Amino acid sequence: MNWTFFHKLGSPKWFYDISGKWLPWLQVSSLVLISVALVWGLAFTPPDYLQGNSYRIIFIHVPASFLAQSVYMMMATAAAVTLIWKIKLADMALKVMAPIGASFCILSLATGAIWGQPTWGTWWVWDARLTSMLILLFLYIGIIALRGAIHTIEAAAKACAILSLVGVVNIPIIKFSVDWWNTLHQGATLTLTEKPSMAPEMLWPLLLAILGFYLFFTMVMVLRLRIEIISRERKTRWVKELVS
Amino acid sequence: MYFDSWSGFLAMAGHGIYVWSAYAVASVVIAYNLAVPLMARRRIFAQIAAQVRREERLVKRGVDVNQVTAGSGDDTGRHSANSGSTQQKHCAERQAEQQAEQQKENLESVKGSAQ
Numbered sequence: 001m002n003w004t005f006f007h008k009l010g011s012p013k014w015f016y017d018i019s020g021k022w023l024p025w026l027q028v029s030s031l032v033l034i035s036v037a038l039v040w041g042l043a044f045t046p047p048d049y050l051q052g053n054s055y056r057i058i059f060i061h062v063p064a065s066f067l068a069q070s071v072y073m074m075m076a077t078a079a080a081v082t083l084i085w086k087i088k089l090a091d092m093a094l095k096v097m098a099p100i101g102a103s104f105c106i107l108s109l110a111t112g113a114i115w116g117q118p119t120w121g122t123w124w125v126w127d128a129r130l131t132s133m134l135i136l137l138f139l140y141i142g143i144i145a146l147r148g149a150i151h152t153i154e155a156a157a158k159a160c161a162i163l164s165l166v167g168v169v170n171i172p173i174i175k176f177s178v179d180w181w182n183t184l185h186q187g188a189t190l191t192l193t194e195k196p197s198m199a200p201e202m203l204w205p206l207l208l209a210i211l212g213f214y215l216f217f218t219m220v221m222v223l224r225l226r227i228e229i230i231s232r233e234r235k236t237r238w239v240k241e242l243v244s
Numbered sequence: 245m246y247f248d249s250w251s252g253f254l255a256m257a258g259h260g261i262y263v264w265s266a267y268a269v270a271s272v273v274i275a276y277n278l279a280v281p282l283m284a285r286r287r288i289f290a291q292i293a294a295q296v297r298r299e300e301r302l303v304k305r306g307v308d309v310n311q312v313t314a315g316s317g318d319d320t321g322r323h324s325a326n327s328g329s330t331q332q333k334h335c336a337e338r339q340a341e342q343q344a345e346q347q348k349e350n351l352e353s354v355k356g357s358a359q
Binding site for chain 1: 253258260277
């Protein structure tokens, strides 16, 4: 097998060059998808027979929650790559993904609380789904703080990678919390194995919103990663030539 | 369009405050994620450009820049194998930088006294 692609992946300069070509596509597609999905979901879908119009929060709550968990899993993957192959780019990715994941975790918790008020009559309950999601936010904050506390780049990389991997145990707990415990939170809206329980006119804008949020995440992650590359490689010739 | 009027759209049959505040939080999060990289990019580029200009000035004055920028990154994209020596490397780097600064100041004071 030809392993050159793997070594290329580890080269910050190669990633900087290639990601520059992806950015315009990511910007246009995420902007178009998110605007279409949200306008569709806000203005053109019928209200829910049980929850009325408050269910329209789903078009941001579900994509934000999906992202908060997927970003954590991507961070854990980057952590494993950092520990096994010591690839600098993986640690840079781990670093830049943490604040983005945390912001979507906050969005998920906030929109959930706002949705809970008209639906359950309360902003917050110490329910399994909500509590495990709050723990996810604390994990994100812990990883960001840990990096801030260690000054050597290599030591910080190792410590953050280990913490990310340990925290992965929380992800299945979040996912199965609605099945394992009797929670106030409703069951999964979308599953890969079963037919969706949602009407198609509500399902389509939701799927578009999820795709749009993932593309948006990829776009801002690439933006941050490019800056991190420039910052860490500032002593190499190619960065100096790029800047001047 | 599901709603009959703008006011109906904004009110959402009593749920308007919840729906719109949730979308407001979403726009804040999206704006944050866009603003941070755009601002950081400008700052980093300015920092490195200033560093490059400083090194060029040092070269003109005959200071060995290679010593100043000791330990410039390798192109393999990997962390150095013996991470234990990094602390030392950082110290050596800082020392070299301080030396260079000192030399620069000396040069400047010499120039000043000559005028």
